[in-house]
Amino acid sequence: MSLLTIGSVAFDALETPFGKTDKIIGGAATFITLSASYFTKQNNLVAVVGGDFPPEMISILVQHGVNTEGLQIRQDEKTFFWSGRYHNDMNTRDTVEVQLNVMENFDPIIPESYQNCQYLMLGNTAPAIQKTVIERLKNRPKLIMLDTMNFWMEIAMDDLLQVLPLVDVLTVNDEEARILTKEYSLVRAAAKIQEMGPKTVIIKKGEHGALLFHEDRIFFAPALPLEEVFDPTGAGDTFAGGFIGYLASTDDISFDNMKRAIIYGSAMASFCVEKFGAERIINLTADDIRKRVSEFVRLSAFGIEE
Numbered sequence: 001m002s003l004l005t006i007g008s009v010a011f012d013a014l015e016t017p018f019g020k021t022d023k024i025i026g027g028a029a030t031f032i033t034l035s036a037s038y039f040t041k042q043n044n045l046v047a048v049v050g051g052d053f054p055p056e057m058i059s060i061l062v063q064h065g066v067n068t069e070g071l072q073i074r075q076d077e078k079t080f081f082w083s084g085r086y087h088n089d090m091n092t093r094d095t096v097e098v099q100l101n102v103m104e105n106f107d108p109i110i111p112e113s114y115q116n117c118q119y120l121m122l123g124n125t126a127p128a129i130q131k132t133v134i135e136r137l138k139n140r141p142k143l144i145m146l147d148t149m150n151f152w153m154e155i156a157m158d159d160l161l162q163v164l165p166l167v168d169v170l171t172v173n174d175e176e177a178r179i180l181t182k183e184y185s186l187v188r189a190a191a192k193i194q195e196m197g198p199k200t201v202i203i204k205k206g207e208h209g210a211l212l213f214h215e216d217r218i219f220f221a222p223a224l225p226l227e228e229v230f231d232p233t234g235a236g237d238t239f240a241g242g243f244i245g246y247l248a249s250t251d252d253i254s255f256d257n258m259k260r261a262i263i264y265g266s267a268m269a270s271f272c273v274e275k276f277g278a279e280r281i282i283n284l285t286a287d288d289i290r291k292r293v294s295e296f297v298r299l300s301a302f303g304i305e306e
């Protein structure tokens with residue numbers, strides 16, 4: 001089934017306890033589409049970059065089967081830029097700088113060939129843009145998933161509250177869930193978010209895994225304990241891409257299949273953090289993913305019958 005993804009395509013500059021990068025390629029939609037490419041062949045991107053964005057990177061997306069017809073290139077403008085610094089635990093980070101550049105007045109034009117997509121991934125970008133995309137689709141997709149972050153909660157909370165009733169799945173991290181709901185308990189936070197619209201809420205807890213709340217049911221997926229974690233940037237997006245890519249490829253949005261999808265998403269995210277930026281998820285094989293998913297299965301199978 002076809003997937004449509006929107007979100008930032010960006011330059012990132014990162015600082016982690018293990019090193020520092022100059023501008024490297026990042027952006028929510030970059031990580032999402034690369035990750036989803038291992039699951040679905042109908043992988044359509046709507047995003048905007050400036051004339052400074054390297055054509056080689058667009059070629060990498062195309063080589064992964066990403067349809068870039070909806071990627072606007074504004075020759076005279078600059079690509080969105082984000083820089084972040086991670087704390088020693090790597091689970092928390094500060095945004096050092098955001099330059100919206102081309103994203104400031106991004107008009108998400110949906111190519112005709114993308115209409116009728118069944119799965120819609122609204123990756124991190126302004127909530128008003130996320131809402132416009134839903135409004136521009138002639139038919140409602142089978143599943144609409146939205147990812148956002150504290151930055152938008154600070155500057156565009158009203159817009160976010162307007163788009164939430166239109167979506168099926170929200171992914172946020174634990175800190176963002178608490179900001180959005182003013183609840184410390186993640187169970188209460190998820191219940192409040194469900195009242196805001198999305199019936200399914202995924203709360204990402206970095207190296208501590210992810211919680212899936214679906215109507216009145218809960219599932220927990222661990223994160224793989226890794227020897228080396230270089231850079232968590234994009235892990236959340238890579239997770240989202242694996243999750244929705246798996247759902248699109250199986251075309252099953254039941255709770256049981258979402259449980260499988262969350263493990264695939266977590267497996268993809270575990271690759272992402274092993275190298276800086278998107279380097280690791282550019283070079284994966286189906287066998288790498290299969291082995292990683294098996295590690296997840298072994299990690300939490302405890303063999304007790306209910």
Ligand code: AMP
Pocket residue numbers: 008010011012025026027028082098124125126149151152232233234235236237238
């Ligand atoms: P994640 O680590 O999964 O939360 O995503 C990090 C990615 O989000 C980076 O590659 C950034 O380019 C991108 N990003 C950071 N801030 C924003 C923002 N305000 N809007 C859209 N994308 C952003």
